[in-house]
Amino acid sequence: MGWPSILETMEGRSGAEPRLEVHEAECLAWMQAQSADRYDLVYIDPPFNTGKRQRARRTKVSRDEDSVRVGFGGQRYRTEVLSERSYADQFLDYEAFLAPRLAEAARLLKPEGSLFVHLDPREVHYVKVMLDGLFGRDCFQNELIWAYDFGGRSKIRWAAKHDNILWYTMDPKRYHFDREGVERIPYMAPGLVTKEKAKRGKLPTDVWWNTIVSPTGKERLGYPSQKPLAILERIVEAHCPPEGLALDFFAGSGTLGAAALRRGRRAVLVDETREGIEVMKGRLDGCYGVFER
Ligand SMILES: C[S@@+](CC[C@H](N)C(=O)[O-])C[C@H]1O[C@@H](n2cnc3c(N)ncnc32)[C@H](O)[C@@H]1O
Numbered sequence: 001m002g003w004p005s006i007l008e009t010m011e012g013r014s015g016a017e018p019r020l021e022v023h024e025a026e027c028l029a030w031m032q033a034q035s036a037d038r039y040d041l042v043y044i045d046p047p048f049n050t051g052k053r054q055r056a057r058r059t060k061v062s063r064d065e066d067s068v069r070v071g072f073g074g075q076r077y078r079t080e081v082l083s084e085r086s087y088a089d090q091f092l093d094y095e096a097f098l099a100p101r102l103a104e105a106a107r108l109l110k111p112e113g114s115l116f117v118h119l120d121p122r123e124v125h126y127v128k129v130m131l132d133g134l135f136g137r138d139c140f141q142n143e144l145i146w147a148y149d150f151g152g153r154s155k156i157r158w159a160a161k162h163d164n165i166l167w168y169t170m171d172p173k174r175y176h177f178d179r180e181g182v183e184r185i186p187y188m189a190p191g192l193v194t195k196e197k198a199k200r201g202k203l204p205t206d207v208w209w210n211t212i213v214s215p216t217g218k219e220r221l222g223y224p225s226q227k228p229l230a231i232l233e234r235i236v237e238a239h240c241p242p243e244g245l246a247l248d249f250f251a252g253s254g255t256l257g258a259a260a261l262r263r264g265r266r267a268v269l270v271d272e273t274r275e276g277i278e279v280m281k282g283r284l285d286g287c288y289g290v291f292e293r
Contacts, residue, residue: 037109113170
């Protein structure tokens with residue numbers, strides 16, 4: 001049984017090729033059944049091996065005179081849990097889990113394609129060694145640091161406030177990279193450059209400052225580890241050609257798919273949990289896609 005095809009519900013678009021596919025599947029088995037050399041960009045944000053189950057709740061706070069919870073100005077409030085979502089994030093051998101999936105990702109990429117692997121400092125060094133072996137050291141292009149500043153501060157070490165995103169290309173020299181296509185950012189010290197330059201902004205470097213998905217903002221879908229759309233849009237814009245095809249086989253809430261659609265690219269999204277698929281369906285339904293079990 002499959003998800004109803006949204007194509008059928010979209011007036012005037014029936015019969016045309018979908019811009020989005022979403023599959024509920026274990027990613028290794030799914031990839032092994034796909035033909036090679038299809039994707040311009042593979043972005044993955046695998047479980048980080050935190051050793052915990054990752055959970056996120058969406059809640060609604062409303063006034064309730066009968067509640068025992070007293071807040072600002074003596075008002076009584078009630079918190080209602082709208083949804084709780086989670087996925088397992090504990091592996092006995094994380095590298096053994098990732099290795100065959102990364103090898104499949106390489107097989108599915110086109111000769112000029114790129115792989116982005118989103119990690120954190122706990123595992124990045126092991127995965128980088130693995131990717132050097134798989135792609136070749138000369139195919140390593142960047143380690144992007146996504147820096148944010150939110151939440152508590154450790155008392156026993158410097159607060160960890162960054163993720164690491166490894167970029168590898170199939171070919172060390174020939175690959176798609178449209179750095180001029182991305183939005184420019186303000187200079188840190190605009191007084192040190194000409195007025196024209198300051199007005200134009202600068203190209204981002206390998207350190208990307210961007211806030212996390214705000215816990216109270218509109219972008220938040222209540223999915224654990226949801227990544228900011230702005231980060232994914234920059235990756236899609238620079239590394240997937242217009243009308244190109246991107247893949248995320250740890251898709252979660254479907255941020256890569258949302259970014260691809262916003263930037264005029266196509267995407268295939270895979271996640272093994274029903275929760276992920278339900279969130280993607282809510283987020284991307286009506287965006288001209290096909291959902292399959
Ligand atoms: C860190 S989350 C991805 C979050 C996503 N980037 C977003 O912005 O919402 C990792 C996802 O990988 C999925 N996952 C874990 N193991 C998987 C597997 N073997 N096959 C497919 N999906 C898997 C989990 O269900 C989870 O949704």
